[in-house]
Amino acid sequence: MTTTRVPPVVAALVAEFRARTPGSAAAFHRATAVLPGGETRSVTYHPPYPVILAEGHGAELLDADGNTYLDLVNNYTSLIHGNAYPPAVAAASAALAGGAVFPSPHERQLELAELLTSRVPGAERVRFTNSGTEASVLAARLARRATGRTRFLLFDGAYHGSSPPLLAEEPDVVTVPYNDVDAVRDALTDDVAAVFVPDRITEVPAIPRNRTGKKLELPVKKILLGAHPTDVISRDGLADPTALDAFVTYASHAWKGPR
Numbered sequence: 476m477t478t479t480r481v482p483p484v485v486a487a488l489v490a491e492f493r494a495r496t497p498g499s500a501a502a503f504h505r506a507t508a509v510l511p512g513g514e515t516r517s518v519t520y521h522p523p524y525p526v527i528l529a530e531g532h533g534a535e536l537l538d539a540d541g542n543t544y545l546d547l548v549n550n551y552t553s554l555i556h557g558n559a560y561p562p563a564v565a566a567a568s569a570a571l572a573g574g575a576v577f578p579s580p581h582e583r584q585l586e587l588a589e590l591l592t593s594r595v596p597g598a599e600r601v602r603f604t605n606s607g608t609e610a611s612v613l614a615a616r617l618a619r620r621a622t623g624r625t626r627f628l629l630f631d632g633a634y635h636g637s638s639p640p641l642l643a644e645e646p647d648v649v650t651v652p653y654n655d656v657d658a659v660r661d662a663l664t665d666d667v668a669a670v671f672v673p674d675r676i677t678e679v680p681a682i683p684r685n686r687t688g689k690k691l692e693l694p695v696k697k698i699l700l701g702a703h704p705t706d707v708i709s710r711d712g713l714a715d716p717t718a719l720d721a722f723v724t725y726a727s728h729a730w731k732g733p734r
Contacts, residue, residue, distance in 0.1 A: 488521060498539035499527040518634070531558030550601035608636030611671070615640050628662050628670040635671050 503524040507513040588601040630653040634640040651658035653664040
């Protein structure tokens with residue numbers, strides 16, 4: 476049996492996290508008894524356990540231990556005004572007073588659809604769904620019906636939902652590396668019904684390339700193990716050396732080892 480060596484800086488960060496979040500640890504332990512994996516949204520899990528949040532106001536979140544955080548996720552942009560935004564709270568309260576869920580179309584549904592189609596030129600019609608997974612599956616079904624084809628092209632690390640047919644292991648799905656034009660050309664066969672392209676890859680870090688398209692690996696592992704960023708990162712051949720300079724500057728400030 477092999478063991479993975481945990482860099483001292485990572486072990487120290489985990490110990491610090493555990494010390495200030497005992498309430499989250501206790502709540503997560505309770506959750507594992509009633510929720511598979513202790514949560515209902517796998518992307519929010521991280522070891523040793525996720526932060527358990529209690530409330531949010533604007534861009535500030537409060538966890539089960541009273542720690543505050545700056546919310547930079549905004550529920551993946553669905554809360555662009557933050558939590559408990561007063562005008563949104565007032566509008567929701569007013570709407571609840573007149574009923575919230577109906578077994579037939581509602582006038583406000585029509586108003587929202589008209590607003591969306593007027594603001595997004597490419598959205599000629601709107602279909603409301605309960606999740607991103609449901610929206611992706613409907614798009615896949617439409618593509619198959621419209622084209623008569625069966626396969627889908629996805630990108631490594633991209634997420635388009637948690638149900639077939641848009642899972643990487645599905646027989647009708649082919650995946651290619653993001654930012655690899657040649658791989659896309661090779662995969663675009665006559666039986667591909669649609670290409671699902673994310674605006675960004677959320678499951679993996681961005682991979683920088685030089686002007687010829689060659690991947691440039693940033694040796695983050697060496698930095699974690701104690702090497703200074705300026706010793707292990709080169710700016711030669713980058714399409715945007717300024718961006719790498721900014722990264723090196725940031726990493727140098729964050730680095731705590733001897734110099």
